[in-house]
Amino acid sequence: MNFRLSRIQFFLLLFIMQSGSSFFSFPSPFITATGRDAWLIFLVAGVLHYLLLLFYERYYQRFTIGPFVGWLYKGYWLFIAVTYLAYIDYTLAVWGFPKTPQFIVLAALVSVSLYANLSRAETIINLSVILIPLIFIFVIFLQFAWDDLTWTNIFPIGESTEKEWLIGLLKAQVAFIGIELYLFFRKHVDVKEEIKGFPLFVYQMLWFSFFFFSVLITLLYFTLAGIQAIPEPLLYILKSQELTFVERIDLFFLYIWMIWSIVTVTILSFSALYVHRLHANEHQKRDTIIWHVLLVFLPLFFLSKKYIEILNDVVIYVHLLFSVLIPFIVIIGSRRKKK
Amino acid sequence: MKKIVPIFIACSFLLVGCWDEQLYKEVSIVPLVGIERESEKFTGHYSFSVISNESISFSTVEGNGLSVRDTRLNANSKASETLDLSQLQVMLLTEETAKLNINQTFDAIFRTPRTRLSSRVAIVEGDITPYIEKTENMDIELPDFYKDILKTDIEFSVLPDIDIQNVAGIINDDAIDLALPFIKMDEKTGIPKISGLALFSDKAYTGRTLDKEESIIVQVLQKKPGKYSMFTYIWKKEGEPYPLTVELARYKKKWDIQDGKINATYKMKFNIEEFPYDHLDNEKNRKEIEGFLSKELTKDFNKVTKKLQEAKSDAVGFGRSVRAFHPRLWNKGNWHDTFSELEINVKVEAEISRTGILN
Structure with missing residues (x-):
């Protein structure tokens, strides 16, 4: 598959992938596991994220994969997509569409990805642009909760134990999911455009600010006991806002999140099919359809609270394997081959 | 074919409305609810809108049950249409109800996505029945009456500007206690009036109140x-x-x-x-x-x-x-x-x- 990315397209692709798969689901389990020090722990997690980006930037050219590793990544992205689709379908069933058959919602979500992936690569790359104004609106509307924030909620600091820090750093990995796309698409960025140094730092700060804001606003709005009772704190904050022009602002953002999810699933599918075509270039249309059929049917097996929780716990460890361990092994392996 | 696929996708999003649509003509909007609780028995008084001859009036139906949701189910069978709390404006609780852990009373309100979290809550003195029935001296409908008197006293600092969502936040905070509007029946006029604040300790009403000056x-x-x-x-x-x-x-x-x-x-x-x-x-x-x-x-x-x-x-x-x-x-x-x-x-x-x- 031959395509070129500008620096902005590349970072946007990465940002949508990282935020879309976890933004709403991230704050509650992270704060529940870490307590009042969640914001401090996320500061450290932010440094780790930057170090990982620097590592990727330095060695991305050595990340060349064979069919076996390619199949591993396809399996990984299928797992991520299924986990994510099951989660959003469950949330939509609770908040918005309790009576709608869940396979209809799934089919509607996945069908856009099918259409985009049957089209040219540029369609998918530019699809993320529609989210830019929506993300801004989302952040602005969250500011309406300003009067209800209790700043003393983030104190006292330093109460978390070593174990809580460790669990916190693990839970923070949910916000990293999708970072591995850097290794796959970095080489498609126009060589004339600089990534190293300041542009990469700007992306890091953008990612960090976005997730840090979600952690901070949740901590300031809810008590620790309250967060434990509410699985979707950001949606809940939006639901509690009283605006003159819209009765249920949370529903409005549920639809934004749905679009966000659709774009994320499209990018995930694009990545998996991109890797697939590196080693199997025949029957492109058939393989694209099979992939999307799997995306509609596999999540149907995990649409209960129990399975959603299991998948959300497991995804952290699977992510560490595919964003840290396997890239590390592949990069070291390529270095030896070169020698 | 290429044109049909996007049209099909766009139309598929409209399908969700087929199952989850709720028409106003099929439900009765409930803007005012009164809850009484005695140990494990709940009684809910639901004031719902009735549209006749192009004017809106309010009628009340009572339901009994083991939980707040159960009382609504029971009341549903007595009303001609399904009671809908998505436009709830005011929720009244008796002193006895508030003396028990009010988290249990609010659970159904917090848990259901369709309920409005910006509704107001108040504690009433004595039985709830007189507070949920409109008297002849009242020139506006009860839900509007409560909404207006609460709003005025919030503006004049007698009452805190808190809604059901804030109540949830305070209930779950062990470093602050709830103080909710306290409503009494005016002996002279027979109309409910705000008398100050009902004080809570932890999650239960203490039985103590403050007058209006103290509430400010x-x-x-x-x-x-x-x-x-x-x-x-x-x-x-x-x-x-x-x-x-x-x-x-x-x-x-x-x-x-x-x-x-x-x-x-x-x-x-x-x-x-x-x-x-x-x-x-x-x-x-x-x-x-x-x-x-x-x-x-x-x-x-x-x-x-x-x-x-x-x-x-x-x-x-x-x-x-x-x-x-x-x-x-x-x-x-x-x-x-x-x-x-x-x-x-x-x-x-x-x-x-x-x-x-x-x-």
């Missing part, structure tokens, strides 16, 4: 007053009484928290609203009034703080600062007990910043 002080202590905060005193000069009404313009609070002691200082600037004695162009007179206000307000603020301590109800939220910055004091034990035993001194320093268009 709680909002000011908390530094969350409404649009207007007014105080009226009688000032005497040469044996002659003069009414003095002031409006709080701006103020700063400073809490000095030590082990076992809180010194709270409030520096307040006031506008004079009424003072027939006049002569406020004279600085000596102004100083005298400022001294008088400082003394009276300090006395009243301390009296209210004492009442809160006696009720073990930290409605001001001293606990939030203690929890954040004074771990030794916070970890002494249950905050409600610690709070009731603290030495709290409130000092008000009043300053007149505006005298009005008359001196």
Whole structure:
């Protein structure tokens, strides 16, 4: 598959992938596991994220994969997509569409990805642009909760134990999911455009600010006991806002999140099919359809609270394997081959 | 084919409306609910809208059950249409209901996505029945009546500006206690009236209340007053009484928290609203009034703080600062007990910043 990315397209692709798969689901389990020090722990997690980006930037050219590793990544992205689709379908069933058959919602979500992936690569790359104004609106509307924030909620600091820090750093990995796309698409960025140094730092700060804001606003709005009772704190904050022009602002953002999810699933599918075509270039249309059929049917097996929780716990460890361990092994392996 | 696929996808999104649509003509909107609880038995009074001859009136239906949701199911069978709480404006609870853990009463409201979290909550004295029935003296419908009287007293700092969502936040916070509007029946008019605040300790109503003047002080202590905060005193000069009404313009609070002691200082600037004695162009007179206000307000603020301590109800939220910055004091034990035993001194320093268009 031959395509070129500008620096902005590349970072946007990465940002949508990282935020879309976890933004709403991230704050509650992270704060529940870490307590009042969640914001401090996320500061450290932010440094780790930057170090990982620097590592990727330095060695991305050595990340060349064979069919076996390619199949591993396809399996990984299928797992991520299924986990994510099951989660959003469950949330939509609770908040918005309790009576709608869940396979209809799934089919509607996945069908856009099918259409985009049957089209040219540029369609998918530019699809993320529609989210830019929506993300801004989302952040602005969250500011309406300003009067209800209790700043003393983030104190006292330093109460978390070593174990809580460790669990916190693990839970923070949910916000990293999708970072591995850097290794796959970095080489498609126009060589004339600089990534190293300041542009990469700007992306890091953008990612960090976005997730840090979600952690901070949740901590300031809810008590620790309250967060434990509410699985979707950001949606809940939006639901509690009283605006003159819209009765249920949370529903409005549920639809934004749905679009966000659709774009994320499209990018995930694009990545998996991109890797697939590196080693199997025949029957492109058939393989694209099979992939999307799997995306509609596999999540149907995990649409209960129990399975959603299991998948959300497991995804952290699977992510560490595919964003840290396997890239590390592949990069070291390529270095030896070169020698 | 390429044109058909996007049209098909776009149309598929409209399908979700087929299953989850709810038409207004098929439901009865409930803007006012009254809940009574006796041990494990709940009774819900649902005031719902009835549209006839192009005008809206309200009717009430009662339901019994083991939970709040159960009462609605029971009431549904008595009403001609399904009761819908998505437009709920006011929820009334009896004193007996509030004395039990109110988390259980609110659970169905918090859990269901369709309920409105910006609805108001109030505690009523005695039985709920008279509060849910419109009397002849009332010129507007009951849901609007409650909504309006609550709104007015929020503006005048008598009541805190809290809704069901804020109630949830405070219930789950062990460093602050709930104080909800307390409504009584006016013996003369037979119309419900707001009498002040009902004080909670932990998650239950203490049975103690504050009157309207005391309630204003709680909002000011908390530094969350409404649009207007007014105080009226009688000032005497040469044996002659003069009414003095002031409006709080701006103020700063400073809490000095030590082990076992809180010194709270409030520096307040006031506008004079009424003072027939006049002569406020004279600085000596102004100083005298400022001294008088400082003394009276300090006395009243301390009296209210004492009442809160006696009720073990930290409605001001001293606990939030203690929890954040004074771990030794916070970890002494249950905050409600610690709070009731603290030495709290409130000092008000009043300053007149505006005298009005008359001196």
